[in-house]
Amino acid sequence: MTPLLTVRDLSKTYGGRIGCADVSFDLYPGEVLGIVGESGSGKSTLLNCLAGQLVPDGGQVVFDTRADGPRDTLIMSEPERRMLARTDWAFVHQNARDGLRMGVSAGGNVGERLMAVGARNYGDIRSAAIDWLGRVEITEDRVDDRPTAFSGGMQQRLQIARNLVTGPRLVFMDEPTGGLDVSVQARLLDLLRGLVRDMGLSAIIVTHDLAVVRLLADRLMVMKSGQVIEQGLTDQVLDDPQAPYTQLLVSSVLQV
Amino acid sequence: MSQEYNFAYLDEQTKRMIRRAILKGLAIPGYQVPFASREMPMPYGWGTGGVQVTAACLTPADTLKVIDQGADDTTNAVSIRKFFERTAGVATTESTRDATVIQTRHRIPEEPLTEDQILVYQVPIPEPLRFLEPRETETRVMHALEDYGLMHVKLYEDIARNGEIATAYAYPVKVEERYVMDPSPIPKFDNPRLESAAIQLFGAGREQRIYALPPYTQVVSLDFEDHPFNPSKADHPCALCGADHTYLDEVITDDQGGRMFVCSDTDYCSRRQADGHRGDMAPPVLEALS
Ligand SMILES: Nc1ncnc2c1ncn2[C@@H]1O[C@H](COP(=O)(O)OP(=O)(O)O)[C@@H](O)[C@H]1O
Ligand SMILES: [Mg+2]
Ligand SMILES: [Zn+2]
Numbered sequence: 001m002t003p004l005l006t007v008r009d010l011s012k013t014y015g016g017r018i019g020c021a022d023v024s025f026d027l028y029p030g031e032v033l034g035i036v037g038e039s040g041s042g043k044s045t046l047l048n049c050l051a052g053q054l055v056p057d058g059g060q061v062v063f064d065t066r067a068d069g070p071r072d073t074l075i076m077s078e079p080e081r082r083m084l085a086r087t088d089w090a091f092v093h094q095n096a097r098d099g100l101r102m103g104v105s106a107g108g109n110v111g112e113r114l115m116a117v118g119a120r121n122y123g124d125i126r127s128a129a130i131d132w133l134g135r136v137e138i139t140e141d142r143v144d145d146r147p148t149a150f151s152g153g154m155q156q157r158l159q160i161a162r163n164l165v166t167g168p169r170l171v172f173m174d175e176p177t178g179g180l181d182v183s184v185q186a187r188l189l190d191l192l193r194g195l196v197r198d199m200g201l202s203a204i205i206v207t208h209d210l211a212v213v214r215l216l217a218d219r220l221m222v223m224k225s226g227q228v229i230e231q232g233l234t235d236q237v238l239d240d241p242q243a244p245y246t247q248l249l250v251s252s253v254l255q256v
Numbered sequence: 257m258s259q260e261y262n263f264a265y266l267d268e269q270t271k272r273m274i275r276r277a278i279l280k281g282l283a284i285p286g287y288q289v290p291f292a293s294r295e296m297p298m299p300y301g302w303g304t305g306g307v308q309v310t311a312a313c314l315t316p317a318d319t320l321k322v323i324d325q326g327a328d329d330t331t332n333a334v335s336i337r338k339f340f341e342r343t344a345g346v347a348t349t350e351s352t353r354d355a356t357v358i359q360t361r362h363r364i365p366e367e368p369l370t371e372d373q374i375l376v377y378q379v380p381i382p383e384p385l386r387f388l389e390p391r392e393t394e395t396r397v398m399h400a401l402e403d404y405g406l407m408h409v410k411l412y413e414d415i416a417r418n419g420e421i422a423t424a425y426a427y428p429v430k431v432e433e434r435y436v437m438d439p440s441p442i443p444k445f446d447n448p449r450l451e452s453a454a455i456q457l458f459g460a461g462r463e464q465r466i467y468a469l470p471p472y473t474q475v476v477s478l479d480f481e482d483h484p485f486n487p488s489k490a491d492h493p494c495a496l497c498g499a500d501h502t503y504l505d506e507v508i509t510d511d512q513g514g515r516m517f518v519c520s521d522t523d524y525c526s527r528r529q530a531d532g533h534r535g536d537m538a539p540p541v542l543e544a545l546s
Contacts, residue, residue, distance in 0.1 A: 078397075078401065079401045079402075082401055082403060086405070101388075101409070104409055104413060105413060105416055105417075107412070107416055108409045108412050108413050108416065111409065111412055112405050112406065112409050113405070115405040115408040115409060115412065116403065116404075116405025116406075117405070120408070120480055120481050121480060121481045121482050122412065122415055122480040122481075122482050122483050123482050125412065125480075126412075126416070143416075144416050144417070
């Protein structure tokens with residue numbers, strides 16, 4: 001099977017400081033990869049480089065495109081990369097405000113990607129928006145409300161609907177449950193797990209919360225100081241961590 | 257020196273710079289060309305962009321018409337006309353047919369324009385994406401990549417809120433299936449006439465942008481399949497000339513709440529009246545009086 005994403009030797013520095021260094025991995029279709037590590041370990045840097053939101057210093061990010069098979073997205077033209085970003089890729093930000101248009105109704109937020117790829121029937125766009133709001137447990141009567149009127153959990157669910165409406169094949173998520181109350185987190189995680197399974201999504205989830213990866217991720221990558229220090233099946237890494245740092249990380253969560 | 261100003265106020269080098277921007281605009285219809293807008297002896301709200309474009313287009317043989325909301329006699333129109341009478345010494349007219357250059361704010365003349373004419377628009381805000389995406393760096397990329405989904409989001413929001421596309425002025429258009437363009441605050445009623453035999457030039461002074469439509473350029477108003485563009489016409493005829501195909505202004509006739517609807521294009525309306533067309537409230541003809 002061809003990997004959906006093949007990453008080789010990806011590096012990014014900020015001035016002299018390491019963001020992430022020499023990261024390599026494969027992601028297969030339908031797989032969910034968790035990236036864990038303490039704050040400042042380079043998780044967001046890596047995710048942004050993968051999703052074309054940051055330009056890395058070097059390396060390859062090869063995506064198996066629908067039309068032309070595996071292509072290095074780093075040497076694609078900007079229009080091609082943008083097209084991927086609004087069709088086959090999705091990006092869920094930690095802060096829903098970064099991923100939503102706060103001045104646009106919920107329906108408009110969900111419909112935007114459809115319109116961006118040429119949808120021109122208002123009725124169809126609206127039906128699709130209402131359908132997707134339903135799938136993230138937002139009722140139809142909220143379709144014309146702006147996200148400013150929504151709770152944090154609802155905003156995050158709206159962001160997810162807005163991203164998944166075009167049926168992307170790869171979802172990038174940066175701390176999707178961060179900043180939410182624990183009970184709200186649990187509901188969101190449940191929802192995400194359902195969507196990932198139902199749609200057979202491939203996803204890369206960045207989090208510092210091991211409970212999130214335990215629930216969602218098939219495989220795990222542990223980062224420290226910009227480097228990947230351990231990777232493997234989630235249960236393996238969490239139950240039998242090899243690197244001393246991972247052991248520390250796992251034990252600290254057990255104490256919580 | 258016999259003349260206080262160079263012909264049409266601007267120096268020749270500035271006019272050449274503006275002409276280069278105009279030619280580039282004509283070569284890439286709908287694309288906003290940056291230009292180094294000059295200080296003009298009038299405030300920005302008075303159409304300094306249009307005035308600079310007009311100045312760069314005028315020749316001594318031209319006949320200039322200036323309209324504001326369709327009328328030739330508003331303060332704005334009169335002062336711009338006077339400005340060019342004084343600085344360029346060109347002939348001026350109120351007749352659309354007789355003009356070779358027409359500077360306008362908020363209207364396209366009703367009379368179909370010809371290949372021998374240039375229509376210059378005064379533009380306050382040239383960027384159609386501005387209210388959706390305030391970052392100029394981002395809107396520039398969106399134009400470059402034809403990333404216009406956001407434009408339809410605006411129309412979607414309109415319909416969601418009002419049941420129909422409520423945008424009545426500055427209704428966005430797509431030019432030659434490429435650039436999305438703001439036609440300046442003309443009523444959407446005028447949008448179909450953006451496809452014209454004349455050269456159309458758009459000048460935004462404060463924003464330092466010029467854009468253009470060459471003759472016979474395809475200009476399509478954005479819409480949805482199930483909410484097609486509707487230029488929406490008033491449901492009554494002009495009270496003075498009886499025209500049922502023009503854009504009307506509401507005019508208060510007395511302090512008892514009396515009002516009537518008349519052509520906003522005053523030249524067109526008086527020409528029709530001179531040709532014998534009468535509306536319900538037209539002044540009586542002279543024979544009837546005698
Ligand atoms: N824009 C930036 N400019 C300079 N340094 C940055 C920038 N973003 C991140 N860094 C640095 O890169 C390292 C990795 O940061 P980041 O990827 O945000 O980690 P994480 O998401 O794991 O918390 C940190 O040392 C951080 O200070
Ligand atoms: Mg981070
Ligand atoms: Zn009339």
